[in-house]
Amino acid sequence: MHRNSRPPPIQNQLLAALPDKEYKRLLPHLESVSLSFMEVLYESGEPITHIYFPNDGLISLLIVMEDETPREVGLIGNEGMLGTAVVLGMKTTPIRALIQMPGSAVRMKAQALREELKPGGRLQSVLQRYTHALFTQVSQSAACTGSHELKPRLARWLMMTHDRAPGDEFVMKHEFMAMMLGVTRSMVTRVAGSLQNEKMIRYTRGQVTILDRSRLEATACECYGAVKAEYARSTAKSSINTASG
Amino acid sequence: MHRNSRPPPIQNQLLAALPDKEYKRLLPHLESVSLSFMEVLYESGEPITHIYFPNDGLISLLIVMEDETPREVGLIGNEGMLGTAVVLGMKTTPIRALIQMPGSAVRMKAQALREELKPGGRLQSVLQRYTHALFTQVSQSAACTGSHELKPRLARWLMMTHDRAPGDEFVMKHEFMAMMLGVTRSMVTRVAGSLQNEKMIRYTRGQVTILDRSRLEATACECYGAVKAEYARSTAKSSINTASG
DNA sequence: GATGGTCTGTGCGACAACACACATAGCGGA
DNA sequence: TCCGCTATGTGTGTTGTCGCACAGACCATC
Numbered sequence: 001m002h003r004n005s006r007p008p009p010i011q012n013q014l015l016a017a018l019p020d021k022e023y024k025r026l027l028p029h030l031e032s033v034s035l036s037f038m039e040v041l042y043e044s045g046e047p048i049t050h051i052y053f054p055n056d057g058l059i060s061l062l063i064v065m066e067d068e069t070p071r072e073v074g075l076i077g078n079e080g081m082l083g084t085a086v087v088l089g090m091k092t093t094p095i096r097a098l099i100q101m102p103g104s105a106v107r108m109k110a111q112a113l114r115e116e117l118k119p120g121g122r123l124q125s126v127l128q129r130y131t132h133a134l135f136t137q138v139s140q141s142a143a144c145t146g147s148h149e150l151k152p153r154l155a156r157w158l159m160m161t162h163d164r165a166p167g168d169e170f171v172m173k174h175e176f177m178a179m180m181l182g183v184t185r186s187m188v189t190r191v192a193g194s195l196q197n198e199k200m201i202r203y204t205r206g207q208v209t210i211l212d213r214s215r216l217e218a219t220a221c222e223c224y225g226a227v228k229a230e231y232a233r234s235t236a237k238s239s240i241n242t243a244s245g
Numbered sequence: 246m247h248r249n250s251r252p253p254p255i256q257n258q259l260l261a262a263l264p265d266k267e268y269k270r271l272l273p274h275l276e277s278v279s280l281s282f283m284e285v286l287y288e289s290g291e292p293i294t295h296i297y298f299p300n301d302g303l304i305s306l307l308i309v310m311e312d313e314t315p316r317e318v319g320l321i322g323n324e325g326m327l328g329t330a331v332v333l334g335m336k337t338t339p340i341r342a343l344i345q346m347p348g349s350a351v352r353m354k355a356q357a358l359r360e361e362l363k364p365g366g367r368l369q370s371v372l373q374r375y376t377h378a379l380f381t382q383v384s385q386s387a388a389c390t391g392s393h394e395l396k397p398r399l400a401r402w403l404m405m406t407h408d409r410a411p412g413d414e415f416v417m418k419h420e421f422m423a424m425m426l427g428v429t430r431s432m433v434t435r436v437a438g439s440l441q442n443e444k445m446i447r448y449t450r451g452q453v454t455i456l457d458r459s460r461l462e463a464t465a466c467e468c469y470g471a472v473k474a475e476y477a478r479s480t481a482k483s484s485i486n487t488a489s490g
Numbered sequence: 491g492a493t494g495g496t497c498t499g500t501g502c503g504a505c506a507a508c509a510c511a512c513a514t515a516g517c518g519g520a
Numbered sequence: 521t522c523c524g525c526t527a528t529g530t531g532t533g534t535t536g537t538c539g540c541a542c543a544g545a546c547c548a549t550c
Binding site for chain 1: 311334337380381388391
């Protein structure tokens with residue numbers, strides 16, 4: 001309301017968590033980009049040129065097997081960032097990053113981030129904590145894949161996607177979900193069909209609509225809640241001070 | 246050979262990678278402890294009091310489901326450390342840490358690490374890079390569990406354990422392997438039996454011997470090599486300088 | 491050297507997911 | 521309005537693992 005409020009509201013939650021001063025220092029380095037469906041932002045083993053702070057849309061982290069089979073190990077939306085490897089001092093990562101839902105982001109040169117990280121201010125703390133949350137997400141996925149059946153896993157995946165989608169409807173084909181979950185397309189059709197019969201979701205030709213979020217969450221495996229809880233913990237006020245507790 | 250050489254050789258590879266000066270600064274904080282089989286070093290959600298640098302032995306990282314079923318998501322030996330969450334500014338982690346093979350470690354108070362990390366010297370760089378390597382390991386496990394059959398996964402797991410074992414022989418029961426791999430004990434017996442028939446391993450009542458490492462590696466899935474390669478990359482000289490490249 | 495406990499081996503019915511083939515349905519363009 | 525493409529639905533036999541039960545094998549101890 002007062003004239004010094006930041007012109008565009010900050011949609012990315014990590015950037016929004018920064019003190020004004022640090023955000024302003026970053027601002028000259030930030031560049032807006034759009035994220036288009038199926039675009040590859042990082043390729044396994046190649047140098048990381050930029051890190052991304054999504055405003056909206058959804059980024060999939062994939063391990064790609066030697067036979068080119070991809071396997072999703074993590075999801076990033078506006079609650080996070082792509083490029084935690086740079087936070088950890090690396091110049092490459094073995095993980096492919098793919099746009100799963102189009103949107104936009106602000107990005108920044110990896111080198112600029114390295115320089116801004118040096119002082120050890122709030123920026124470093126926020127990004128490190130997010131790195132921990134992402135680590136947790138990947139760990140939980142590792143455990144989940146082997147422990148839970150397809151139906152709860154699909155429900156969980158739809159919940160996570162819905163959390164990052166602009167509304168209750170998004171573009172998503174069975175084929176794509178099958179790739180992400182590492183199962184055959186026909187299995188997705190069967191299981192999604194059952195979720196549709198139970199009126200939790202509806203879909204037609206690549207348009208998925210979430211109809212009953214609470215029953216979908218109840219159908220999802222515990223991993224959904226576990227990851228969310230740890231994300232909340234990693235951003236909690238009680239744990240903001242890195243070195244003084 | 247000269248009189249100022251460090252008295253005990255440093256067995257942990259992360260500590261060994263530190264410049265003399267930084268290691269000496271750490272030394273007063275370091276305390277030797279033994280790691281006994283099945284000991285729990287971290288419990289999910291509880292405060293982290295110490296971080297551990299193993300000299301030998303093997304630590305399992307576990308996600309524990311609500312029904313108490315554990316699931317291994319990572320392995321730590323003398324190439325690494327337990328407590329990467331602290332490196333990332335957290336005070337707790339949702340992961341349980343369990344001693345899978347007895348040994349010894351040096352440990353250090355979490356708070357002491359927080360203070361030593363501040364300057365942004367080599368210590369920080371080394372530990373952050375290791376955190377990245379562990380992240381990779383967990384990611385690869387996530388992909389592996391869903392993609393590969395039990396035999397290659399068991400072979401991979403035996404390889405990783407062997408890498409961290411003092412010799413070709415170690416204590417390991419089918420029951421325990423089953424828990425780590427998230428399968429039934431009888432499945433381990435069947436698959437391990439087949440590895441034994443093919444003379445890659447031998448075992449009797451909880452003693453496993455690796456007989457033919459190269460054929461075992463060939464039997465293991467690609468994930469073994471992928472994790473090892475990324476670990477090598479994360480410790481490579483070419484990427485030691487964090488902020489100057 | 492008998493006994494009990496732990497570790498390993500195996501048999502078998504059940505089931506989730508696979509592989510693959512083909513059928514239906516919606517949508518856009520000629 | 522018909523064609524063709526893409527997305528979804530389904531039938532069927534196979535495979536990997538489960539779940540559980542029980543059999544054998546080895547070790548320690550008395």
